Structure formats: C-alpha cells, structure tokens
Amino acid sequence: MLIREATREDWHAIWPFFHTIVAAGETLTYPPDLGKEDAQEWWYVAAPNRVVVAVDDRGTILGTAKMNRNHMGNGSHIASATYMVDPAHSGKGVGRALCEYSVDWARDAGFRAMQFNAVVETNTHAVRLYESIGFKVIGTLPEGFNHPAEGYVGLHIMHKSL
Amino acid sequence: MLIREATREDWHAIWPFFHTIVAAGETLTYPPDLGKEDAQEWWYVAAPNRVVVAVDDRGTILGTAKMNRNHMGNGSHIASATYMVDPAHSGKGVGRALCEYSVDWARDAGFRAMQFNAVVETNTHAVRLYESIGFKVIGTLPEGFNHPAEGYVGLHIMHKSL
Numbered sequence: 001m002l003i004r005e006a007t008r009e010d011w012h013a014i015w016p017f018f019h020t021i022v023a024a025g026e027t028l029t030y031p032p033d034l035g036k037e038d039a040q041e042w043w044y045v046a047a048p049n050r051v052v053v054a055v056d057d058r059g060t061i062l063g064t065a066k067m068n069r070n071h072m073g074n075g076s077h078i079a080s081a082t083y084m085v086d087p088a089h090s091g092k093g094v095g096r097a098l099c100e101y102s103v104d105w106a107r108d109a110g111f112r113a114m115q116f117n118a119v120v121e122t123n124t125h126a127v128r129l130y131e132s133i134g135f136k137v138i139g140t141l142p143e144g145f146n147h148p149a150e151g152y153v154g155l156h157i158m159h160k161s162l
Numbered sequence: 163m164l165i166r167e168a169t170r171e172d173w174h175a176i177w178p179f180f181h182t183i184v185a186a187g188e189t190l191t192y193p194p195d196l197g198k199e200d201a202q203e204w205w206y207v208a209a210p211n212r213v214v215v216a217v218d219d220r221g222t223i224l225g226t227a228k229m230n231r232n233h234m235g236n237g238s239h240i241a242s243a244t245y246m247v248d249p250a251h252s253g254k255g256v257g258r259a260l261c262e263y264s265v266d267w268a269r270d271a272g273f274r275a276m277q278f279n280a281v282v283e284t285n286t287h288a289v290r291l292y293e294s295i296g297f298k299v300i301g302t303l304p305e306g307f308n309h310p311a312e313g314y315v316g317l318h319i320m321h322k323s324l
Binding site for chain 1: 190193194234237274275300303304319
C-alpha cells in the first residue's frame, strides 16, 4: 500500500465510496445529501493542509484522508484529520495506515497535538483504532449525534499529544 | 440594555473593541492579526446564524455575539456562540445578557444543545459565567492554547443541554 497526494482526477474514484459513507450518515457530521462537486471542495482542503489517497499495487484507491489545522490563532498548534476507507477494502489496515500517516505529517509539520472533534461513539471500530494509535477520549458531547438507527448517541472529542 | 440584530454599519463601533480583544490573543483562537474587513466577514455569519449587539439607552454598543450551528449533518442539532464585550463596559452584565440571549435563541431555533469548542481555561471569568448559566466543562484539550503570558494552557469544551 502506498499513500500519496490526491490529485483532482482521483476524485472520480474517491466519490463513490465517499458518497456511500456520507449518505449512510452513521459516522460523520457531514450533510448526508452532500453532492459530488460540493463534497470535493469540502474534502480538498487548501495547502498547507493535505489530502492523500491510499492505493494498492495496481493503483486502486482504497481510502483517503484529509489533514488540517484544527484551531487558529494561539490554538494553531493543534491539527486534525478525517479518514474515509472504501468499505470494499475494509479490514486491510487502510484506516490505520492513513491515521498513522496523518500523525506523522502533523508531527513533522510542527503541530503539538491532534484532535478529532466529532467521533461517533457507536463507531467503535474507529474509536478502538484511534485509541490503539494513542488517542484518548477527552470528553463526550452527550446526544451529540443523531444516528439513523441508534438515535441520539455521544460524540467523542479525541486527542493525542505529538 | 437592549439586544438587537447587528447592522453592517455597527461594525465600525464593534471593531475597536473586537480588535483589542483579538489582538491581545488571550481568550480566543482567532488570528491576533486579523484585519478589520476579514474580521467582519468572520463575525457576520450568514442567516439562519445570527449576529447581535447589546446597546445601552443611548445606543452605545457594549458588546456583540454571534450564534451559529456548530456541527452539520446528523450533528446539526448543536449550536454554538461567541461573545465580545467592550472592556470599557465590563462588569455591567453584558456578557451574561448576550450568553442568555444566545441560549434562548438556540432553544427557540430548535437546537437541542449548545457547545463551546475552545474556552481558554485561564479565562476564569468566562468559565464561571458559562457555568452559572448551566454550561459544564465536558473535556479539556491539554495545552490547547498558547497564552501570550501563561504559556500553554488548556482549552475547555463546554456544553449545555437545552
């Protein structure tokens, strides 16, 4: 697996699984009806923030991540990131590879910590993954997320010092 | 004291104290060098979000608040707000009036909770004010804010159910 910068052309391969994940509305605080063009503007954050894709040996895109500053001004030493893994390629360590890549990026870019603002507590796969990489839940917004199947569930704020 | 919608013209009266507060860099994660025009675009959030001013009997602007949705998609039932009180008019209950107003707005607008994403822990006046109105610290980002005098201090995430 290789992680490289996302090109504008990659979006056509990203969008199908991005749309599946966002439209399901179970794991992210993104508008479930986000359209293809708006979603690209949303995802392709401007430099020095970054957007990458994880690709296999044949060049197939397995997942994507965006990495960005999370606070401004005197909080600008805090980074964040968001990950999307194609469900057709789950269980291959793609999410872990993207998360570890983003942590390395943030550290190398001089950030002092990473923060996730809104991790849905029923997304236990992600919570466990982040915890295994050293993130801790520092607080939970009670009933912060209206899960389509589970109803109102908590939104974790997670943090890792770099 | 009256709280009313902010007009574009009000910005000329808001900017001097807004600039003083932001340039001091002690209480907000805003770029301390934010200029007058950029700051107005920043502060004047689009409807249905709101921007208000607190004025005295003579029409003098004492403080301002913006109120906005804090999360999107299935987290869109969470509101947030930010307050600026002219230091020349501190101690008159302006911050409390603006905070209570924003809580009422959020409740009336159908939000289920309010969240502050980044309350500097050394800003004890604000923390105590928010707590007295029913907000609770649900987590603290360790060393989340680089205070110009105190160094790295925590950033509280605060929450109130509506």
